[in-house]
Amino acid sequence: MLGKLIKHEWKGLYKIGGIMLLATFAVALIGSLYFRSPMWVQLFNENGDIDNLASMTWLFMGIGSLVLCILMVVGLIYGMVIYLGVRFYRSMYTDEGYLAHTLPVTPHQLLGSKILVGGLWMLIANIVGMVSIFLMFFSMMASVFEGQQLGMSFWEIMREMWEGFTSLYENELGINVTGYMIYLVALFIVGSFSSLCILFGAITIGQLSKKYKAVMGILVYFGLLILISIIEMVISMVSMASSIMDGEIYMNTMFSPIISIAISVGLYFLSHYIIKRKLNLD
């Protein structure tokens, strides 16, 4: 039954999800082509013939465009979060829930299918979002380096920067960059799914309220995000203090995600309990 639920969940999501991701990618593509236009290369050319006032105007416009593109990409990713949240609420706790909860499936299968498919869309959205921002940033930097005529290609400069970065981490700080990258990728994947456990968990907790269940779900969601931030901050401060006292290098990123993953696992089981034992559809 889980496979069938996943199939129908995917069918219900792919159209709107696909349109949102295509829109994100289109913004990024237009943005990156814009930054690769000859105007930009000339702008960053020290010997260019654009006068200072015009240069400044273009520079501000360029930075403004980059910020706007990044905001659009981020907005579309948040749009995906909102879309998944609204869809989960509608399919589980409104009239459509009358069908979902009378299917011959277990609450684990029902929740699992929504988290697996939604999480996959979040992962895709995060990847498209990151690629989009990098695409725009790199095309802008490529124009900068090309205009500055440093005698090296953009990719050569990037490679040198990367080598500098890895040598700093590996030699100076004693951190294995490859291992750290694998850790970050794993975190990125797990984070896409755990963020949905938190969102769906909050919406499900909201169902325990007698009135204004949707509003309660939203309040619980923001409450949970604030709570997670506070816990992470406290743990970071404690571990930072202990690192300083021991004379060690402080690595904040190691602890923070573990907290939100642990909370998201807890919320999954709480959601399961509420659906199994406390379900009360209006």
Next chain:
Amino acid sequence: MNELIEIVGLTKAYDDRSVAVNNVTITLPKGKIIGLLGPNGSGKTTLIKMLNGLLTPTSGSIKINGAYVGVQSKARVAYLPDRTYLAGNKRINEVLGFFEDFYADFSREKAEEMLRSLNIDPTTKMKTLSKGTKEKVQLILVMSRNADLYILDEPIAGVDPAARDYILRTIINNYNPEATVLISTHLISDVEQVLDEVIFMRYGQLVLYTSVDNIREKHGKSVDAYFREVFAC
């Protein structure tokens, strides 16, 4: 063993002052068409929602075919709620595919035949259908299953008299004779002709559970007339 539904001490209380279903105990047999009758707010829909696992009882228990409400019972219960539970952006044939995937007892051929007889195009999107047609589509989906128990919550409430006749005919002609049909309604005169037994509810409590023949023989009245007498304001 002829029992299909066993309800023991079932209560649903939202708070101390609001008890929707109050300590109901009843056993319903297989192979009957049973009317669940009562005025608005008598607890009919609450009872039905608990039978389908959409509401958690405050206390008491429900068994359907010997199993507590869960995956096993849901596989054998065909439920028609008092609202549209199908997403508006789905086409009818997508919904048929959905039912085919999840209910082993669903007959697509039967559903398509009923849709044809009503001239409903299966490629139509749910949101473009009228309220009455949506209700008919949902009824077709439910009656195309070969279930043990059909629970129909107000199946004729929102449709015109001609459609009511069609719906009642559909119920009579399509249900498995071994199964039980539980119909909740307050339009008693329309359904009376098809009922074997009736349950009267008031203020969340069971007032009466008897056969239609018994009401006619003992009280010399139709179910509708007897209902009006019992629930006179």
